[in-house]
Amino acid sequence: MDTPAVVQQTCADAGHTSPAISLTGISKHFAGAGGEPLEVLKDINLTIAEHTIVGLLGASGSGKSTLLNIISGIVKPDRGRVCICGAASEEFNDWRAVSYMFQEDRLLPWRTAIRNVEFGLEAGSMPKAERTRRTHEALQLVDLNSFEDAFPYQLSGGMRSRVALARSLVTEPRILLMDEPFSRLDAQTRVLMHQELLRIHQLKPMTIVFVTHDVEEAVVLADQVAVMSPRPGTIREVVDIALARPRDPTLPEVTSYIQRLRALI
Amino acid sequence: MTEVVDDRLLLRPAPRRLRLDLIVHRLVLVAVIVGIWWLFSLSVPHYILPGPTRVWEALKLIAGNGDLWINLGITLWRVAVGFVVATVVGLPFGIVLGANKRAGEFFEPVIPIMNTVSSAIWAIFAIIWFGISNATTIFVVFMTAMPLIITNVWQGTRTVNADFIELAQVLRMPDWKVMTKIYLPTILPYFFSGARLAFGFGWRVSLVAETIGSSSGVGYRLRQAADLIQTDQVFAWTLTLVIMMATIEMGILKPLENHLFRWKKEVEAQ
Numbered sequence: 001m002d003t004p005a006v007v008q009q010t011c012a013d014a015g016h017t018s019p020a021i022s023l024t025g026i027s028k029h030f031a032g033a034g035g036e037p038l039e040v041l042k043d044i045n046l047t048i049a050e051h052t053i054v055g056l057l058g059a060s061g062s063g064k065s066t067l068l069n070i071i072s073g074i075v076k077p078d079r080g081r082v083c084i085c086g087a088a089s090e091e092f093n094d095w096r097a098v099s100y101m102f103q104e105d106r107l108l109p110w111r112t113a114i115r116n117v118e119f120g121l122e123a124g125s126m127p128k129a130e131r132t133r134r135t136h137e138a139l140q141l142v143d144l145n146s147f148e149d150a151f152p153y154q155l156s157g158g159m160r161s162r163v164a165l166a167r168s169l170v171t172e173p174r175i176l177l178m179d180e181p182f183s184r185l186d187a188q189t190r191v192l193m194h195q196e197l198l199r200i201h202q203l204k205p206m207t208i209v210f211v212t213h214d215v216e217e218a219v220v221l222a223d224q225v226a227v228m229s230p231r232p233g234t235i236r237e238v239v240d241i242a243l244a245r246p247r248d249p250t251l252p253e254v255t256s257y258i259q260r261l262r263a264l265i
Numbered sequence: 266m267t268e269v270v271d272d273r274l275l276l277r278p279a280p281r282r283l284r285l286d287l288i289v290h291r292l293v294l295v296a297v298i299v300g301i302w303w304l305f306s307l308s309v310p311h312y313i314l315p316g317p318t319r320v321w322e323a324l325k326l327i328a329g330n331g332d333l334w335i336n337l338g339i340t341l342w343r344v345a346v347g348f349v350v351a352t353v354v355g356l357p358f359g360i361v362l363g364a365n366k367r368a369g370e371f372f373e374p375v376i377p378i379m380n381t382v383s384s385a386i387w388a389i390f391a392i393i394w395f396g397i398s399n400a401t402t403i404f405v406v407f408m409t410a411m412p413l414i415i416t417n418v419w420q421g422t423r424t425v426n427a428d429f430i431e432l433a434q435v436l437r438m439p440d441w442k443v444m445t446k447i448y449l450p451t452i453l454p455y456f457f458s459g460a461r462l463a464f465g466f467g468w469r470v471s472l473v474a475e476t477i478g479s480s481s482g483v484g485y486r487l488r489q490a491a492d493l494i495q496t497d498q499v500f501a502w503t504l505t506l507v508i509m510m511a512t513i514e515m516g517i518l519k520p521l522e523n524h525l526f527r528w529k530k531e532v533e534a535q
Contacts, residue, residue: 074435100435106428110450110528122446123438151528 018086020175020207021048021071026080028066039232040066044080046226046235053201053208055222057215059265063233064211065179071209072100072177084175096124099173101181105164107152113163114139114148120167138170139163141200158189162196169200178210182217194220198245215265219257220247227264237264315497320504323497332486333505340482343399344471347406348464354407355414356456360448362415363422376419379412384470392478401478402471409470410463417459421452454526461518468510 023046032038040063048054056064069075070082073089082089084098099120107116118135126134139145142162152160161182168176182190198221201208212218218225222241229236239261247254299317306316315323327333362369387408391401425448433443475484483502490498 072435074431095437102428102432104428106432108429108447108450110526112528119446120436122442123433123436153528153530 017050018083019047020050020052020085021209022046022081022083022086023067023071024081024083026067026070026077026082028063028070028075028077041070041077042232042234044233044235046238048207048209048224050207051205052223053210053221055218055225056209056211056228057213057218057225057261057265058228058233059213059230061233062228062230064228067228067233068177068179068209068211072098096171097174099168099171099176101164101168101176101178103180103183105152105160107160107163107167109152112149112151113144113155113159116152116163117166117170120170134170134172138166141169141203142166142196157185158192161185161189161193165193165196165200169204172204173206175207175209178208180211180213183212183214190217195246197221215258215261216249218261219243219254220249225261227261229265239264312494312496315500319497320500323495324501324504327498327501336481336483336486337505337509340402340471340475340484343402343475343482344406344464344467346399347403347471348410348460348467350403351407351410351414351463351467352460355411355459356418359415359418359456360422360452363419363425364448369419376412376416379408380416382408384409384473388470388474388477391474395478397478397480399479402474402482402484405474406467406471410467413463413466414456414459417455417462418452421455422448424455425451454529457522457525461522464518465510465514468506472506 023044026041026044027039028041029037030040044067056067058064066075070077071084073082073092073095084092107113108119111119114135117138118131120138121131121134136145136148139148142165144159144162144166147155147159152163155163161184164181168178182193185193194217197208208221210221219241225239225241227236227239228234239257241257243253243257249255249258302314303317306314306319311319324333362372384405387405388401391404395401395404429447429451430443433447438446471482472484472487475482476488479485483506487499487502490496490502
């Protein structure tokens with residue numbers, strides 16, 4: 001119920017630092033169409049350091065969205081251990097420090113932009129004044145303060161996406177999970193949103209894990225890309241993207257990464 | 266940010282001049298109707314079709330001696346009570362039936378059956394059970410309004426977006442907040458249109474109930490005037506009802522609806 005007055009921006013705790021997210025031996029089955037269990041994830045091991053941007057890249061059916069849902073705690077794994085900031089997922093109690101951004105913007109149509117952002121804070125019992133202050137700050141961060149009273153139907157796709165981003169950021173999360181968040185946008189707007197996300201990541205230190213099937217998006221955004229292979233979903237390789245930002249996808253060093261990852265999928 | 270500012274925002278305010286035209290149109294329409302009425306009344310005895318001036322005199326009479334306000338108040342009060350009870354019962358019922366699939370399937374045939382029973386039949390039952398009293402009219406209004414409210418709320422509950430529920434889930438929002446912040450706003454437009462319909466129907470059937478099961482109210486006075494062949498008073502009462510319903514509809518309900526649901530895309534404005 002209660003939200004801590006000071007939000008920790010780091011997992012550093014009593015002198016030692018633990019990774020933001022660590023996954024050990026994660027497996028997951030779903031009931032398949034023919035009644036036999038379908039193996040979605042098999043023995044996933046992954047450690048994500050604090051403040052890094054990690055992409056989960058894979059074709060459809062590789063279980064990357066399921067893995068994201070397991071990290072977020074809304075899906076329980078059959079086997080394995082999820083640790084958030086060193087604490088086991090079941091014991092971790094600060095879920096409001098973990099934000100989730102969906103593939104669709106999921107803005108409530110009856111709320112204005114600012115009230116949609118505020119929705120991110122309404123699960124807890126934060127005082128109204130503090131909520132208003134934070135909401136304005138988040139909307140300013142995505143550069144939409146002049147549209148705070150607009151209803152979703154009055155906004156363009158890119159603006160709606162930014163409102164959804166602001167709603168995810170308003171809780172000042174330590175970890176931001178994103179499930180193909182920009183896949184519904186046109187190519188041009190998507191590039192703008194990538195720049196926006198990287199700019200915000202510079203301002204607010206947080207760990208970002210995003211799911212994508214777009215190789216170019218993975219290379220432009222991520223510090224590390226975990227390439228997943230389908231049926232059953234496993235991590236084939238974790239590739240470090242050692243390139244300075246901004247990364248122009250037409251530059252040869254960037255395209256060489258893109259080709260390398262394409263070959264891995 | 267080089268994104269193009271959406272120009273849909275700038276098109277919002279409705280042009281003012283058009284509304285003035287509309288008022289003129291309405292006034293002309295009323296004048297035409299009154300004119301045709303007056304023409305017909307010239308060739309017919311006044312106890313069959315009284316002319317506009319006769320009705321106006323009758324209206325002044327019942328308004329002057331307080332008859333109008335007392336009976337209008339009584340009827341309005343009965344409609345309001347029946348309507349409020351129908352809402353209090355219908356709203357939670359509709360939500361439960363919509364949210365719980367098994368309950369919904371089980372009770373599904375009840376609503377159409379209730380809707381097919383005529384208000385006159387409810388009125389007769391009411392007289393058997395409650396005699397000549399306020400309860401008779403209230404019961405008839407209730408039985409007519411409740412199925413309408415249940416049906417609409419039920420429909421509304423089924424349109425709740427599962428994506429929004431999931432969003433609330435990842436925010437770790439408690440159940441009661443999901444109810445008030447997602448279910449309620451989704452249902453509200455459906456409830457509102459159901460309530461509007463129920464209020465209109467309730468008002469009409471209250472008159473039927475009052476003509477046969479009451480010793481006061483507009484319905485009772487209508488029948489009394491008809492029995493005494495005071496046709497001008499029958500017309501005066503009718504006119505009062507029409508004006509009152511139009512005022513409630515256009516003066517209160519329509520503006521309220523426009524304000525509450527301003528977030529909806531205006532399709533007809535294009």
